[in-house]
Amino acid sequence: MRAGLAVLFALMLALAAACAEEEPDDVAADDPDDEAAPDDDPDDDEPDDEPDDDEPDDEPDDEADDEPDDEADEPEADPEEAFPESSHERGVATVSEFHEAFPEHEQLMDDLLEVVSDDAEEADVDLDEPVQILLFIPSLEVGDAWAHLEAGLTLRLDELGIDHEITDFLVEPDEHDTQASQVEQALASADDYDFALYAPTEWEAQKGHVARLSQELPTIAYNVANPFPDLWGTEESPISHIAFDHEVGALELCDWAIEELDDGDQIALLRFVRGFVDDMRSGTFADCVEENSGIEVVTDYETDGDQEKAFAGAGTVLSSYPDVDMMHAASTAITLGASAQLEERGVADDVIINGWGGTEEELNALREDDIDVTVFRQIDDWGVAGAEIIRMHLEGREDEVPGAVSPEMITMDQTFSDEDIDAELEYAFRYIDQVRGDD
Numbered sequence: 191m192r193a194g195l196a197v198l199f200a201l202m203l204a205l206a207a208a209c210a211e212e213e214p215d216d217v218a219a220d221d222p223d224d225e226a227a228p229d230d231d232p233d234d235d236e237p238d239d240e241p242d243d244d245e246p247d248d249e250p251d252d253e254a255d256d257e258p259d260d261e262a263d264e265p266e267a268d269p270e271e272a273f274p275e276s277s278h279e280r281g282v283a284t285v286s287e288f289h290e291a292f293p294e295h296e297q298l299m300d301d302l303l304e305v306v307s308d309d310a311e312e313a314d315v316d317l318d319e320p321v322q323i324l325l326f327i328p329s330l331e332v333g334d335a336w337a338h339l340e341a342g343l344t345l346r347l348d349e350l351g352i353d354h355e356i357t358d359f360l361v362e363p364d365e366h367d368t369q370a371s372q373v374e375q376a377l378a379s380a381d382d383y384d385f386a387l388y389a390p391t392e393w394e395a396q397k398g399h400v401a402r403l404s405q406e407l408p409t410i411a412y413n414v415a416n417p418f419p420d421l422w423g424t425e426e427s428p429i430s431h432i433a434f435d436h437e438v439g440a441l442e443l444c445d446w447a448i449e450e451l452d453d454g455d456q457i458a459l460l461r462f463v464r465g466f467v468d469d470m471r472s473g474t475f476a477d478c479v480e481e482n483s484g485i486e487v488v489t490d491y492e493t494d495g496d497q498e499k500a501f502a503g504a505g506t507v508l509s510s511y512p513d514v515d516m517m518h519a520a521s522t523a524i525t526l527g528a529s530a531q532l533e534e535r536g537v538a539d540d541v542i543i544n545g546w547g548g549t550e551e552e553l554n555a556l557r558e559d560d561i562d563v564t565v566f567r568q569i570d571d572w573g574v575a576g577a578e579i580i581r582m583h584l585e586g587r588e589d590e591v592p593g594a595v596s597p598e599m600i601t602m603d604q605t606f607s608d609e610d611i612d613a614e615l616e617y618a619f620r621y622i623d624q625v626r627g628d629d
Contacts, residue, residue: 283419329361
């Protein structure tokens with residue numbers, strides 16, 4: 191298994207993004223049928239004996255006994271109604287909105303993350319055959335986050351004593367149609383699998399496939415910790431959503447930028463694939479900066495998460511806004527493409543460029559002063575979290591599964607020494623290092 195992972199890891203790191211310029215499909219999910227058949231009214235039993243009209247009736251009234259049962263006939267509250275209006279307007283809930291609506295899930299998340307950070311304890315399951323897992327990930331890109339996911343997932347399942355087999359479906363970040371076809375292919379043999387782990391190319395564009403997978407298999411959504419309000423609580427919703435909260439990361443970068451820049455300085459956005467993730471990363475960052483400072487967001491450029499397009503986009507920004515002070519990059523590939531353009535133009539020391547995620551490529555660039563800051567993720571944790579949720583489900587502890595999981599992130603900049611970075615990596619890369627033989 192580890193040899194296979196090592197090959198997959200090497201493949202993931204070797205492949206450069208060559209994103210196709212396809213427009214995302216607008217896939218709409220059918221509205222879930224929330225209507226339930228009403229319970230039959232209880233039969234009224236007639237008394238065996240007629241009461242004597244002259245004697246007082248000391249026996250309790252049968253109708254009074256039946257009254258509490260009327261409460262059971264009342265329909266349960268619709269989970270969709272618990273979400274705030276902002277979630278409905280957006281069509282997707284942020285992690286904070288989800289926890290506001292369902293506070294018990296915040297405690298469940300904290301409990302799970304404590305388990306994730308500890309050593310594994312063997313699962314209480316008796317399996318006749320390996321657990322079959324479908325894994326859909328847009329991993330054909332420069333960043334190594336997906337290799338960390340699979341390493342954390344696979345090795346943690348090994349530690350838990352859960353024999354398993356994973357069937358991978360890989361695409362580039364903007365190949366919406368290809369991923370949709372992959373889901374259809376897997377659904378045709380859904381009975382052969384036990385779980386689906388689904389990282390969509392774009393959350394809202396693939397909503398229909400999220401719903402269909404969830405109807406067929408216990409499904410964990412990846413790279414989005416953001417439930418759909420109209421699906422949550424129905425059979426069309428994933429059992430959990432795991433991601434490093436894009437909104438939190440954007441706000442951390444915003445705070446850093448406001449500290450480093452002055453009022454009147456200029457920022458350009460180099461956007462990821464258009465959609466929910468980019469809205470949370472680029473849009474949240476831009477709104478935060480403009481609402482809390484005098485810094486101006488002067489332009490944005492769509493890169494589709496492609497390194498070459500980011501290189502070209504950074505060049506366009508520099509030509510149009512030669513005094514730009516920062517370029518906000520929404521992914522690793524964008525960071526690397528933009529930083530190469532800044533270096534070629536000889537302005538790398540004059541324009542701030544950030545990373546997003548703290549991948550190994552970004553950390554190497556940070557060590558070399560090629561980038562200025564990144565949001566660093568405890569990256570192996572998201573694979574470990576998926577393994578622990580599978581374990582909970584197999585043990586019959588579905589009620590302990592949190593609906594949204596967002597592991598820890600920290601802002602890491604050039605004030606971090608090599609020793610500081612290595613200290614963070616010792617925990618964050620604890621599983622991927624085993625795959626690579628670095629332990």
